[in-house]
Amino acid sequence: MNSTPAKLAEAFTERFGGEPDGLWSAPGRVNVIGEHTDYNDGFVLPFAIKHSTTVAAAVRRGRTVRVASTFAPHDEPVAVDLDNLSEGSVQGWAAYPLGVLWALEQSGHRCPGMDLLVDSSVPVGAGLSSSAALECAVAVAANDLSRAGVSRRELAVVGQMAENRMVGAPTGIMDQSASLLGEEGHAVFLDCRSGESRLVPLDLEGAGLELLVIDTRVSHSHSTGGYAARRRSCEQGAEAMGVPALRDLSVEDLAQAERLLDDETFRRIRHVVTENVRVEEAVAVLTGRGPAELGPLLTASHASMRDDFEISCAELDAAVEASLSAGALGARMTGGGFGGSAIALARAEDVPGIRAAVEQAFSAAGFRSPAIFSVLPGDGAGPAA
Template sequence: MTVVDAGRLATDFTATFGDPPDGLFLAPGRVNLIGEHTDYTGGFVLPFAIDAATTAAIALNDSGRLRLASRSQDGVVAVDLASLAPGAVTGWAAYPAGVVWALSARGVRVEGADILVDSTVPTGSGLSSSAALECSVAVGLRDLTGVDIGPDELVLACQQAENEMAGAPTGIMDQTASLRGAAGHAVFLDTRDQHSEQVPLDLAEHGLVLLVVDTHVKHQHATGGYADRRRSTEAAREALDVEALRDVAVADLEAAAGRLDAVTFRRLRHVVTENQRVLDTVATLRSSSPAAIGQLLDASHASMRDDFEISCAELDTAVDAARAAGSLGARMTGGGFGGSAIALVHAEDVDTVTEAVRGAFADAGFTAPGVFPVEPADGARRVG
């Protein structure tokens, strides 16, 4: 995968708004290696920034207006900053507008701005195109205004933008990965206190490749099953009277079963066992080759498919075909109900696994998937 041509984006910015940008800022998408639907329950996650990103060209002014444009969308969205609030902007523009709004409460004052964005992160793929968009704008506004605001606060501002302006009830995992990513590493995040550590994930050194299978089944976090699953986890937390579901241990599950209805218990069981799988994966990566985490990836997918029920036929087909063709482990990644799966494979097996997945999709009558490798990459930064 590649990133946007910054020079061309700057040229397009000038053509769109009449003047050159003050700077260009890149923020990557992410793959979540393991730890799904644990972030908003106070648990553990292990994502990494990828070598696909959104780039934002930004210029500040004193117009009192925010003008937003995207290479993938027609027209320019304009909004008066004085009226910027939840509900004032809809669609894709709610994400960058929400960042401006959330940062204003944190001392990042913008009197006016023009922003043009472009991205190589496929939307709706489960690779967090929304966080890449938010973080590219957030880093740009921070740098151009000169306000001293750290990455943890930027994470919270971007999450607020997504939750309150875009209406998507997501946690902090995606933004943390985009802002704190590092090449050759995954980001081990404790979502309760935002403590994060870099964990070695140098796939090439071990002759491994992580393939992404984009099913092209689109999902929306702002609607549908994602919000339902979040409500289920909250119901479990209240019934068990715990501060967060990460306070429930695997050994506590048997007792919890008698206090919850069957569906809520399955949701709980996924979160509790997934937290443990994250911890086990981190321990394995610190002591062994990434090849040793395959069974944990497989178990994670089974839990999401059967207990959290967020997979779909295309995701299951991708995972099953990859396993049958020799992958070391595979799972869906992201919020679910579509998006992408990942498969950990030996480098020499990439073509075999890719062909097997594409063949399985063709046999099932599904739209041909996108299959491509990703590598752990550096986080958000200025590029021009």
């Protein structure tokens, strides 16, 4: 639905019979670079985007929580008693918001009963982390309504806990961190082992650049199949190499890994090790020469994900190849893979040609028409304006 705050508040009143106590929003994210490094204790460089999820919420008596969405205006709200929530007890989309409340309580923060109405402009299944946007919007709402005083860093852990244990998706901490810690004009450089982060300047407009998101419309899900298999492979590789996580391996260790491991596991490791290096190089580029120099790192990242980690697909490869052929400075798939979106970094004047080239490539291949739009770094989660 993507309502204005006033319309969402009005819809809340119609649905629940009273006015909301407030509205809170949280953005999706685009990951500049650093894919599948987060659950390997590595480095990532995402930024919050201006597409967001907004939650209208009000405290109610007792311990019942009712959750509804503007996308299903005629469906009955999902209602649960907080005392009856347990790991994996909720199915479907409501597992995300209710999982956050469960995770807050598991972390020692008692939540009141409440009504929640969810609205979003983050495309679902596009690799822009609509799930984390939903989790973080509910997390900041519940944090304020319960006066829990939980830090943004702790809320990111709560969101990850909800996704891992209530939803059953074995994701890392990156998406929630980007949604909660983002700031306009900056990317978030996150150390996924320590949880420490710092803002890195990413002034695309000032550099005359645009970052295009190319949504292939091939939907993906982190709670099924390939994502979990890649994580298991990484954990097995770390164990075989005798390290706590792949973060602890360097490029120099790859020769030994190639001798010890089967080819597939070695290639999974090589992606993670080299991707961590690319993230650190990207941070150095942004703090030094500026975003126009990022292109080669993005393109190298895509090749690694396509060939070593094997999480690309024909549509993502077509988006990257068409973008580069039309003058993009660099391009890569972004997100968990197996569908979703690619990103292309381009000079503003080259964007129309890149858009046309991608659309033509998809048409020629018989693919569904992609959605193509520009994104800029925005602010993280908080009360909705």
